[in-house]
Amino acid sequence: MEAVPRNLVIVKEILSTYAKLTSLHINNAKCLFVPVAIPESAIPAYSSILNCVPREMPVTYLGLPLSIRRLKKIHYKPLIDAFKRKLDGWKAKYLSSAGRLTLVKSVLSALPLHYMQVLNLPTWLIKHLDGIRRRFFWKGKDKCLGGHCLVNWKRCCLPKKAGGLGILDLALQNQALLIKWLWKLKSEPYATWSTTILNLYGSLDIPSLSTNHLLSYGLKDILMYKDFFLASVATHSDNHEPLWRWSANGTYSSASAYSVLADPGTRTEYHNKLWILKAPPRVKIFLWLLLLNRLLTQQNLILRNWPANDGCPSCTGHEFETAMHLFVDCNFARNIWDLAQQHFDLPLLQFPSNLQSFWLNNRVRLGASWDTIWAAASLTIWKERNNMIFSQAANPPFLLLREILALVCSWNSMA
Incomplete structure (x- = not known):
């Protein structure tokens, strides 16, 4: 008042x-x-x-810091503390990678949404929150060296159709939520928000507002995204009402804006097959890492300057262990594939020059039933390779085939 x-x-x-x-x-x-x-x-x-x-000021109003000046780092402490409280209550060491991914997506990524509807979060804060989410996902700990992060976090935040994990990109979600206020100016000129802006600055025209040097910090932050907004809005030819290009009903939604902002325009060949595969989520994450060549094979250990064996542990030779060698070219792997082919009565498998083609080319010939066999055999090869390294033990091929059969039966019975 x-x-x-x-x-x-x-x-x-x-x-x-x-x-x-x-x-x-x-x-x-x-x-x-x-x-x-x-x-x-x-x-x-x-x-x-x-x-x-x-x-x-600042004071807490409806759970948010209210101020007429730029907020300082200390004012974002309640948000950071909320992350810490969540992490303290979770037993991360008992969670699989899929369990941690679920918590990152459904809980940690949702904590800042209330702030992001009103405030343009500073870059340092988004990096800090991304660091918390990244460390929890990869290690379940407060500390995580760069080498433990097998895939770049920006790649993890890409949509699944673009080869990522679909984790929320906080900066883009913040932008999508703030653009809502520009939509309100355009679509609800008589609402309280719009009339307040009109009374303060004498205009609701977004290009004109952006040239006003007396704007509040909050409105300046919102108008930072005017170019994307103006390019995404059309005018209805009959009633001159605004139409949002990216939704079927022409009404703005932050979800539709985010889907456009987060889409890099590229598509992976396997995205629509990998994530519907009949296998537990943790296995799908393993396969995602396999297809990206991010598993910690000898080749990738050397790239990270970590200790590595001299040769492939799965064969008698001294071949350099790459993912392609371990899962396709190695005599040990070929033996596993031959046994699987004979047991499941498959035609002769093709062995192209890369991992994605090995899966997808054979899938074209064998159908979707090949997906589960390929996933189970790949996981078994990886587990046996680790068993050879860390336990200095090896199982006979018929036991490995039995394990593959058990996995295939179990996964095929999944809803």
Whole structure:
């Protein structure tokens, strides 16, 4: 309200009348008022009228820091603390990679959404929150060296159809949520938000507003995204109402904006087959890493300057262990594929020059049933390779085939 004594008295009388009618009395000890651009000399008189203490900005309002100035790092501490409280309550070491991914997507990525609907989060904060999410996903710990992150975080945040894991990109989601306010200016000119902007700055025209040097910090942050918004809005030919290009009904939604902002325009050949494969989610993540050549084979260990064996542990030769060698070219792997082919009565398998082609080319010939066989055999090869390295033990091929059969039967029975 305007800082005039008469206004303060009226508000106090309204609250007093409400208390008498409802028996819900005001607790003055929990009340405060926030003076904005008011002389220091007038504040004691206002405090006496309202019978509550003054408080300087920023203050917490509806769970968010409210301020007329740029927020400092300390003001974002409640959001960072919320992440820490969640992590402290989770037993990450008992979770699989799929379990951690679910928590990253459904919980950690949702925590800042309330802030992002109103505030343009600073770059340092988004990097900090991304670091928390990244460390939890890859290691389930507070610390995670770069070498432990098998795939670049930006790649992880790509949509699945573009080869990522579909983790929320916080910066792009922040942008999509703030653009909503530009849509309100365009589609709801008589709403409170729009009339407030009109009264303050004399215009609702977005290009004109962006040239106004008296804008608040919050409105400046929102207008940063005007170019994408203006390029995405058309005008209905009949009633001149705005139409959002990226939704079927022409109405703005942050989900539709995010899908456009996050789409790099590229597609992977396998995305629509990998994520519907009949296998547990943790196995799909393993296969995703395999197809991206990010498993910690000898080749990738050397690239990370980590200790590595001299030769492939799965064959008697001293071949350099790449993913292609381990899963396709190695005599050990070929033996596994031959046994699987004979047991499942498959035609002769093709062995092209890369992992994706090995899966997809044979899939064209053998159908979707090949997916589960390929996934189970690949996982078994990887587990046996690790068994050879860390336990210095090897299982006979017929036991490995039995394990593959058990996995295929179990996964095929999944809903």
